[in-house]
Amino acid sequence: MLGLMRSAILVEPGRIELREVPAPQAPPGGIVVRVRAALTDGTDLKAYRRGHPQMPMPTPFGHEFSGDVAAAGAGVSRFNVGDAVMCVHSAPCGACYWCGHGQEELCESVMSTKILGAYAEYIEVPAHIVEQNCYRKPPGLSYVAAAFLEPLSCVVHSIEYAGFAKGSTVAVMGDGGFGILHAALLQDYGFRAVLFGRREERLALARSLGVGEVVDARTQDPAAAIRSLTQGRGADGLIECTGRQDVWEQAPQLVRRGGVVSFFGGLPAEARVAFSAARLHYDEVRLVSPFHFTPRAVRRAYELLAQHRFDPLPLVTQTVPLAQVAAVFERLDGGEGVKFAIEP
Ligand SMILES: [Zn+2]
DSSP states (O other), rough: OOOEEEEEEEEETTTEEEEEEEEOOTTOOOOOEEEEEEOOOOOOOHHHHOOOOOSSSSSEEEEEEEEEEEEEEEEOOOOOOOOOOOOOOOOSSSSSGGGGGGGGGGGGGTTOOOOOOOOSSSSOOOOOHHOOOOOOOOOOSSSSHHHHHHHHHHHHHHHHHOOOOOEEEEEOOSSHHHHHHHHHHHTTTTTTTEEESSOOOHHHHHHHOOOOOOEETTSOOHHHHHHHHHTTTTTEEEOOOOOOHHHHHHHGGGGGEEEEEOOOSOOOOOOOOOOOOHHHHTTOOOEEOSSSSSSHHHHHHHHHHHHTOOOOOGEEEEEEEEHHHHHHHHHHHHHSSSSSEEOO
């Protein structure tokens, strides 16, 4: 039995408190993970700033993590106490209509059965996640790198879902953590990625991750820049990672005839967007909008990390102890840093 633990609670937007709460117990088929690294993420920042429909407050906080198995419930055979593990915070049910039609990212219970509370000493991981979306962390991979399993799964799913043709030139709009991850992984997959951003240090960071072409959107018009890089055609593909309505609405103009626009960065639920119907119809511009990820994408992300095909560590601005979670979100809210690693 584990006793009390410290857990960061998002009490209301803008207010995080470190509280002493009972540590979780391992449920049948599930495990309790002693968190060794947890990452901040854009979704967390959104919830911190303005609340989140999926996170009624007060709520445990944080969802990207890795750690060690501290307890295993009855019937767990894949993991033993002491194993280092990397997990994502959700898994599909395997039984609903969507799971039966190969669209597990849309599983009707994948959101309601997800777990939160990675900014804590321990987190409970239930059976359905242990069975599908937990992996043993290789000894040569750091806990911080392993905690990238969840964001990388989102990006793997996003790129595969868009279905870009081999050799495509893909514009990535936005130099946040997800924009940079997309551009770096596209490059790794053999596509030509062009990253558009507005902050010099982030564009430099993308370069250090192997992104060959970056464009400062403050000084260069994206439409003109894309035309000049594609002999006037427009990009073969585009991934929207800013979550800004004006960028969503401009996106179909930036791809070539027959190009693909993928909207990754979500807009507020009440947003309405407008596109030229002629552009979609006569120019066959295809619009897609990937959501979440599948267990297959998680496995692929695991392989990329475990085989050191992809090193995400340059994205980590700083590593801090659990007591600094509130301070870290103040800094993120002020525009500082990309991702912080919390070590509880
Ligand atoms: Zn399902």
